[in-house]
Amino acid sequence: xxxxxxxxxxxxxxxxxxxxxxxxxxxxxxxxxxxxxxxxxxxxxxxxxxxxxxxxxxxxxxxxxxxxxxxxxxxxxxxxxxxxxxxxxxxxxxxxxxxxxxxxxxxxxxxxxxxxxxxxxxxxxxxxxxxxxxxxxxxxxxxxxxxxxxxxxxxxxxxxxxxxxxxxxxxxxxxxxxxxxxxxxxxxxxxxxxxxxxxxxxxxxxxxxxxxxxxxxxxxxxxxxxxxxxxxxxxxxxxxxxxxxxxxxxxxxxxxxxxxxxxxxxxxxxxxxxxxxxxxxxxxxxxxxxxxxxxxx
Amino acid sequence: xxxxxxxxxxxxxxxxxxxxxxxxxxxxxxxxxxxxxxxxxxxxxxxxxxxxxxxxxxxxxxxxxxxxxxxxxxxxxxxxxxxxxxxxxxxxxxxxxxxxxxxxxxxxxxxxxxxxxxxxxxxxxxxxxxxxxxxxxxxxxxxxxxxxxxxxxxxxxxxxxxxxxxxxxxxxxxxxxxxxxxxxxxxxxxxxxxxxxxxxxxxxxxxxxxxxxxxxxxxxxxxxxxxxxxxxxxxxxxxxxxxxxxxxxxxxxxxxxxxxxxxxxxxxxxxxxxxxxxxxxxxxxxxxxxxxxxx
Numbered sequence: 001x002x003x004x005x006x007x008x009x010x011x012x013x014x015x016x017x018x019x020x021x022x023x024x025x026x027x028x029x030x031x032x033x034x035x036x037x038x039x040x041x042x043x044x045x046x047x048x049x050x051x052x053x054x055x056x057x058x059x060x061x062x063x064x065x066x067x068x069x070x071x072x073x074x075x076x077x078x079x080x081x082x083x084x085x086x087x088x089x090x091x092x093x094x095x096x097x098x099x100x101x102x103x104x105x106x107x108x109x110x111x112x113x114x115x116x117x118x119x120x121x122x123x124x125x126x127x128x129x130x131x132x133x134x135x136x137x138x139x140x141x142x143x144x145x146x147x148x149x150x151x152x153x154x155x156x157x158x159x160x161x162x163x164x165x166x167x168x169x170x171x172x173x174x175x176x177x178x179x180x181x182x183x184x185x186x187x188x189x190x191x192x193x194x195x196x197x198x199x200x201x202x203x204x205x206x207x208x209x210x211x212x213x214x215x216x217x218x219x220x221x222x223x224x225x226x227x228x229x230x231x232x233x234x235x236x237x238x239x240x241x242x243x244x245x246x247x248x249x250x251x252x253x254x255x256x257x258x259x260x261x262x263x264x265x266x267x268x269x270x271x272x273x274x275x276x277x278x279x280x281x282x283x284x285x286x287x288x289x290x291x292x293x294x295x296x297x
Numbered sequence: 298x299x300x301x302x303x304x305x306x307x308x309x310x311x312x313x314x315x316x317x318x319x320x321x322x323x324x325x326x327x328x329x330x331x332x333x334x335x336x337x338x339x340x341x342x343x344x345x346x347x348x349x350x351x352x353x354x355x356x357x358x359x360x361x362x363x364x365x366x367x368x369x370x371x372x373x374x375x376x377x378x379x380x381x382x383x384x385x386x387x388x389x390x391x392x393x394x395x396x397x398x399x400x401x402x403x404x405x406x407x408x409x410x411x412x413x414x415x416x417x418x419x420x421x422x423x424x425x426x427x428x429x430x431x432x433x434x435x436x437x438x439x440x441x442x443x444x445x446x447x448x449x450x451x452x453x454x455x456x457x458x459x460x461x462x463x464x465x466x467x468x469x470x471x472x473x474x475x476x477x478x479x480x481x482x483x484x485x486x487x488x489x490x491x492x493x494x495x496x497x498x499x500x501x502x503x504x505x506x507x508x509x510x511x512x513x514x515x516x517x518x519x520x521x522x523x524x525x526x527x528x529x530x531x532x533x534x535x536x537x538x539x540x541x542x543x544x545x546x547x548x549x550x551x552x553x554x555x556x557x558x559x560x561x562x563x564x565x566x567x568x569x570x571x572x573x574x575x576x577x578x579x580x581x582x583x584x585x586x587x588x589x590x591x592x
Contacts, residue, residue, distance in 0.1 A: 011413050013422075032440075108340060113571040114568050117526045121560060122343060125561060137342075222431065247435050
């Protein structure tokens with residue numbers, strides 16, 4: 001009797017169908033299309049022409065793509081290391097019981113509310129070597145003329161600093177909320193046992209945050225591999241091609257040089273590298289095993 | 298819902314005086330405090346520069362140092378609004394509202410089906426959706442451009458809304474399902490004993506009990522739509538359908554170095570709605586920002 005009633009109220013697949021169809025059309029179909037487009041020549045107007053492997057064989061001869069991959073690799077590695085080194089301790093600290101925390105968090109997290117283009121426009125004005133804030137802090141860090149984005153050697157570092165400035169608040173927030181979920185009993189017990197603050201951080205906080213470290217790292221790595229809004233606005237890839245990271249190279253190839261076919265090759269490359277890296281992280285760290293042990297999510 | 302939030306309210310209403318040593322309190326962490334103070338300066342200075350400079354006249358911007366006291370020249374804001382930003386703001390509101398509506402309408406029944414359905418198809422489709430969490434939107438701009446032009450939607454607000462909603466959907470469904478799983482099975486059973494079909498169960502039971510989750514995904518979606526840049530960039534070019542993020546970039550391009558205060562006023566203006574939201578619903582907003590990642 002109960003089984004009959006129960007079955008009557010179970011929703012069928014039809015309830016999930018609209019979302020699935022929608023997602024298939026606007027997210028999965030483009031994924032398939034980009035692979036198809038990588039075998040065509042298309043200038044954005046008219047119809048794509050099938051050219052077989054022409055774009056892919058050009059990939060092997062393209063000097064820019066090696067350079068862009070290298071820049072993306074540096075950017076990804078450096079911003080990952082720097083953002084983690086800042087946001088993890090900052091998040092742990094922000095989870096504590098300081099006075100005036102509400103005021104502090106208001107400042108800490110405000111960059112989260114500004115759009116990428118807002119941040120880029122702000123920093124472009126700020127980095128102006130004549131009237132911007134760069135005229136003041138340039139000399140502090142050894143750039144006397146405050147010209148951060150005009151020099152090839154400095155431009156990439158400046159971009160990495162801006163990207164970190166933009167995303168550290170988000171990761172700090174992740175670490176803060178994860179730290180708050182660590183049972184305080186653990187710290188109380190450790191204090192009773194005479195463990196110092198650093199020992200507690202190493203033996204309790206870090207292991208308890210493992211899950212968050214992995215989540216945050218995957219987001220940072222896949223994010224900085226594909227993200228280019230700030231670079232586009234601040235340097236446009238320059239000076240020269242000093243900040244032409246791979247996703248920006250893809251965008252400019254597609255929407256500025258109108259070589260949509262070859263740009264699709266670069267998109268496929270981005271998708272492949274991003275997916276491979278996140279799978280690798282998940283594998284190496286045993287993330288899947290951990291998640292399967294947790295209930296709910 | 299009401300049952301769960303009640304004890305919390307009680308605790309807050311009646312603060313019990315405690316002996317000072319009962320609760321564990323760590324000593325002040327001096328090195329971390331210093332680090333946090335340094336970070337406060339790194340975050341705070343650009344923000345101060347943003348607001349202070351947006352209130353200077355052009356001449357004052359060139360004469361006064363970037364860190365001098367803020368001006369009182371509110372005229373920049375009027376100038377920005379006169380430069381088409383009213384249109385951009387209206388477009389942003391339409392894009393944001395449209396995206397949130399699509400996501401809520403699609404995600405709620407999907408989440409319900411994923412949690413309660415026995416169909417294998419639903420479970421498979423959920424795994425596909427979860428894979429979607431890893432698809433970076435940037436890598437699909439070229440095929441989306443093809444798709445949108447073929448649908449004759451190029452240069453319309455719908456062109457921005459449709460893909461934005463699609464890329465938010467996986468996270469929205471993930472957050473909703475984890476909330477809907479907390480609804481006790483007995484409630485479903487008693488409703489079906491009363492003869493309610495899936496539609497009624499969704500409307501009368503699932504939706505009211507997953508309100509916090511709906512708020513979270515609504516905010517998460519709204520933030521993504523409000524601050525979206527990449528889809529407006531490649532799917533529109535007409536100023537009539539320009540969004541704020543694109544307007545900022547364009548404004549800097551045309552005003553450039555000549556009128557930095559107005560450019561910065563535009564940035565501040567684009568941030569204001571979210572800042573207001575932050576002041577009135579900090580918990581909700583921060584929850585929406587981290588959505589499923591914060592778990």
